[in-house]
Structure formats: structure tokens, C-alpha cells
Amino acid sequence: MKFFMKNDNIIESTEFKVEMIRKDFPLLTTTVHGKPLVYLDNAATSQKPWDVIKAIENYYAHQNSNIHRGVHYLSQLATEAYEESRKKVAQFINTAHNHEVIFTKGTTDGINLVASSFGRKFIHSGDIIMISTMEHHSNIVPWQLLSEYSGASLSVIPINEKGELLLDQFKSMLNKKVKLVCIAYVSNTLGTVNPVKKIIEISHQYNIPVLIDAAQAIQHLPIDVQELDCDFLVFSGHKMYGPTGIGVLYGKEKWLEDMPPYQGGGDMIKTVSFDKTTYNELPFKFEAGTPNIEAGICLANAIAYIKNIGFDQIHRHEHELLEYATDELLKIAGLKIIGTAAHKASVISFIVDNIHPYDIGLILDKLGIAVRTGHHCTQPLMDFYGIAGTVRASFAFYNTKEEVDQLVSGVKKAVRMLS
Numbered sequence: 001m002k003f004f005m006k007n008d009n010i011i012e013s014t015e016f017k018v019e020m021i022r023k024d025f026p027l028l029t030t031t032v033h034g035k036p037l038v039y040l041d042n043a044a045t046s047q048k049p050w051d052v053i054k055a056i057e058n059y060y061a062h063q064n065s066n067i068h069r070g071v072h073y074l075s076q077l078a079t080e081a082y083e084e085s086r087k088k089v090a091q092f093i094n095t096a097h098n099h100e101v102i103f104t105k106g107t108t109d110g111i112n113l114v115a116s117s118f119g120r121k122f123i124h125s126g127d128i129i130m131i132s133t134m135e136h137h138s139n140i141v142p143w144q145l146l147s148e149y150s151g152a153s154l155s156v157i158p159i160n161e162k163g164e165l166l167l168d169q170f171k172s173m174l175n176k177k178v179k180l181v182c183i184a185y186v187s188n189t190l191g192t193v194n195p196v197k198k199i200i201e202i203s204h205q206y207n208i209p210v211l212i213d214a215a216q217a218i219q220h221l222p223i224d225v226q227e228l229d230c231d232f233l234v235f236s237g238h239k240m241y242g243p244t245g246i247g248v249l250y251g252k253e254k255w256l257e258d259m260p261p262y263q264g265g266g267d268m269i270k271t272v273s274f275d276k277t278t279y280n281e282l283p284f285k286f287e288a289g290t291p292n293i294e295a296g297i298c299l300a301n302a303i304a305y306i307k308n309i310g311f312d313q314i315h316r317h318e319h320e321l322l323e324y325a326t327d328e329l330l331k332i333a334g335l336k337i338i339g340t341a342a343h344k345a346s347v348i349s350f351i352v353d354n355i356h357p358y359d360i361g362l363i364l365d366k367l368g369i370a371v372r373t374g375h376h377c378t379q380p381l382m383d384f385y386g387i388a389g390t391v392r393a394s395f396a397f398y399n400t401k402e403e404v405d406q407l408v409s410g411v412k413k414a415v416r417m418l419s
Contacts, residue, residue, distance in 0.1 A: 031368065
């Protein structure tokens with residue numbers, strides 16, 4: 001909820017001025033095939049506000065230098081900005097320590113870091129890594145790779161037809177062989193918001209650490225890692241209105257201290273000789289080489305933008321879009337929504353009888369409407385539903401009901417053309 005001043009009194013404002021917000025996102029004013037862009041592919045990547053775009057330009061125009069290793073002015077300036085951004089991230093997700101924030105290339109990189117580093121130290125032959133049916137390939141394949149060379153195995157938490165985890169079965173699957181639980185906070189395909197706090201509490205009863213894939217949650221929901229008590233949490237900047245090529249791995253200090261480095265190179269060392277290398281302190285132990293400096297700095301601008309709007313406002317507007325789009329799409333004959341969980345983020349995946357999702361996506365594109373079609377990097381989930389893929393519309397706080405109307409109209413046109 002936002003507030004403004006009037007005659008020295010604080011007045012609560014409930015109005016969400018989406019048209020004002022849209023002016024902050026230049027790409028939303030573009031045209032596609034001569035039509036105004038309707039951008040509904042936010043689960044793949046979000047658009048960027050001027051605050052982020054200008055911050056990137058400012059870095060290259062006024063701060064460009066390598067960080068952490070220089071005594072000259074520009075290096076100190078860039079280092080200060082980069083580390084200040086780390087503090088902003090730590091505050092955003094409420095870590096106990098700033099050094100529990102590791103900058104990565106993105107969610108995938110963060111998961112692979114844990115699979116490699118935590119896995120090398122703590123996962124052995126006969127151990128079990130637990131994931132769920134709805135996981136993104138990025139939260140499946142790294143654990144398969146780890147299993148192949150460690151002798152561990154995967155165990156998969158089942159779901160129901162609505163796309164909800166079966167918690168009773170999850171509980172029954174836990175035992176002393178399970179060494180890590182890896183779960184998506186929000187499904188990128190179904191929109192399901194999983195009860196991750198409950199999953200963490202149950203897992204910790206067995207002393208099992210939990211990794212949360214927050215790639216689809218960080219832009220929709222406030223996250224407090226201390227309140228969740230998760231052991232690891234990963235997300236990407238580009239899905240939360242920030243730059244590409246930057247992400248975050250949060251890890252509890254006790255795990256990060258015990259884990260070996262993920263990569264070797266510059267900045268992750270204290271001393272190097274041909275006989276032995278000693279490693280740097282956290283977080284630098286896991287940040288070898290020159291990072292995506294400007295993206296790391298500008299992630300703070302994306303966070304500031306989200307905080308300025310406020311998650312209460314974001315949730316209210318996105319939920320209204322989700323409910324409205326769900327109601328309107330279900331009026332189309334032959335359309336079925338895949339993923340009807342009681343708790344959902346603003347994602348709708350659907351199929352239409354006897355029409356391939358790709359064909360619908362092509363027609364929508366000609367109308368200027370950007371959606372995602374295919375398996376959405378969740379092929380095992382598609383197998384569960386017995387389908388090849390879906391059309392996915394994913395909404396952000398800058399989308400409007402008018403854009404939902406255009407989507408519905410476009411799907412109706414595609415159905416007429418393809419039936």
C-alpha cells in the first residue's frame with residue numbers, strides 16, 4: 001500500500017496507476033507487425049524500466065572499471081557500487097549476512113553451483129536428492145548430472161491434476177538417505193505457488209537442507225530467507241525487471257563456509273603457489289573471474305523499482321489480471337487451462353482441442369501478442385499431463401485488462417482460423 005501527503009496528513013492511496021507505470025518501460029510502446037505490442041511473456045523475461053536502462057548507461061559512461069583488484073579511482077568507484085548492490089539484495093531478501101549473497105549468472109548458474117559444490121562435499125553413492133514433478137529443467141538436469149557421477153539417485157514428489165504437490169506423499173518419501181530437497185517456489189508453467197515454508201519445516205525435521213528455486217517468485221512475492229529458513233535460494237535478475245546475465249545464490253553461512261569453490265581463477269583466492277592455493281573469504285570464494293559488473297550494480301535499481309511500487313500493490317493488480325484472464329479464456333469452447341491450483345501466480349497455461357500451441361502462438365504474434373509456446377523447459381510435467389506443450393500467458397504489474405481482452409480476442413481468432 002502506498003501513501004501520500006495532503007495538508008500534512010498521511011492519506012492511504014489504493015489506486016494502482018498502471019498507465020503511469022507503463023511509461024517507465026520504453027519497449028512497451030513498440031509495435032510488432034504493425035500492431036501495438038502486447039507483452040505476455042514475462043515468465044521468460046521481464047521488460048526493463050528506464051531506471052535500470054539509464055543505470056547501465058551510467059556505468060559504462062562514468063564507472064567502467066574492473067572491481068576488487070584496483071587501487072585507482074574508477075576501480076574503487078565500481079567496487080563500491082557493486083558491493084552496495086550486494087547489500088541491497090541482502091536487505092531485499094533479509095539475509096543474516098551480506099556475504100551470504102553470491103552473485104551468479106542467473107538461476108541456472110546458482111543451481112549448478114550448489115550441485116557441483118555442495119554435491120561434491122555432501123552427496124555420495126546411495127544418497128537421494130528430492131525434486132518435484134513440476135520442476136524446470138534447470139532444477140532437474142544438474143541433479144541428474146550429480147547423480148551420474150556420485151552414485152546418488154533422484155526422488156520425485158508427485159502432484160495432483162490441479163498441479164499441487166501431494167504433501168502427504170512427500171512426507172512419506174523422506175528418510176535418512178535424502179540429503180537435499182530442491183523445489184520451485186512458483187511453477188513457471190502452472191503458476192502454482194508451492195507451500196515452501198511447510199516443505200522446509202518438514203524437511204528440517206529430518207535435518208535435510210532445502211534449496212528453493214525462486215526464479216518465478218522473486219518478482220511476485222516478498223521473500224524473507226530467514227523467515228522461510230531455507231538453506232539455499234536462487235533467482236535471476238532478468239525476470240525481476242533487471243539486466244540479463246546476473247543472478248543470486250543465497251546460502252546459509254554454515255553451508256557456504258563448508259562448500260568447496262565452484263570455479264577457480266581470479267578473485268576467489270587468497271594466495272596461489274604451484275604447491276597450494278588458499279581460498280578467499282565469502283562471498284568471493286564463489287565469484288571467480290570478472291563478473292557482469294554493470295548487471296550486478298543495476299540489479300539494485302530493479303529492486304528499488306519493485307520496492308517503490310510495493311508487493312501489496314503488485315499482488316493485487318496481478319491477481320486481478322489472473323482472475324479476469326482465467327474467466328475470459330474459459331469462455332472459449334475447447335480451451336482447457338493446465339494448472340488450476342488454489343494458490344497461483346499470474347501465469348496461465350492452456351491448450352485448445354485439436355490445435356497445436358505453436359500454431360496459436362504464431363497467429364497471436366501476427367496480432368502483436370507475445371506469448372510462450374512449447375514445453376517451457378518442463379518436459380516431465382508435460383508427460384504427466386499427456387500433452388506436448390501449452391500456450392503460456394504470463395502477466396506483470398505493467399499489463400492491463402485491455403491487453404487481456406486482446407489476448408482473448410486473438411485466441412478466438414486463432415481458433416476460428418485453425419479449426
